[in-house]
Amino acid sequence: xxxxxxxxxxxxxxxxxxxxxxxxxxxxxxxxxxxxxxxxxxxxxxxxxxxxxxxxxxxxxxxxxxxxxxxxxxxxxxxxxxxxxxxx
Numbered sequence: 001x002x003x004x005x006x007x008x009x010x011x012x013x014x015x016x017x018x019x020x021x022x023x024x025x026x027x028x029x030x031x032x033x034x035x036x037x038x039x040x041x042x043x044x045x046x047x048x049x050x051x052x053x054x055x056x057x058x059x060x061x062x063x064x065x066x067x068x069x070x071x072x073x074x075x076x077x078x079x080x081x082x083x084x085x086x087x088x
Contacts, residue, residue, distance in 0.1 A: 030069035033057075039072050047079065056083075 031039060033053045041048035047056060053070075056062045061082040062075040 029072075030065065030067075031072055032069060036070045036072055036075065040076075045076070045079075 033050055037048055037050050037053050040046075040053075047053065053062075056079060057064065062070065062078045064070055
């Protein structure tokens with residue numbers, strides 16, 4: 001794909017970097033508890049502390065995989081479906 005693209009070598013490198021970043025953000029990857037808390041904080045979601053993540057794991061609202069890591073997309077879906085909304 002990049003070999004057919006016109007332009008300089010610098011342009012081709014820039015396109016490759018952009019594609020790599022897009023791929024990195026779209027693929028599902030594993031996170032530890034601290035990274036997942038930062039992920040929730042950066043997205044403006046509630047439960048963005050390590051304590052909240054530990055509590056969600058303990059109560060079964062989110063799950064880990066076999067090696068103890070968390071898939072963020074799966075955990076976000078689980079958090080939404082298994083968490084009761086609070087009425088103020």
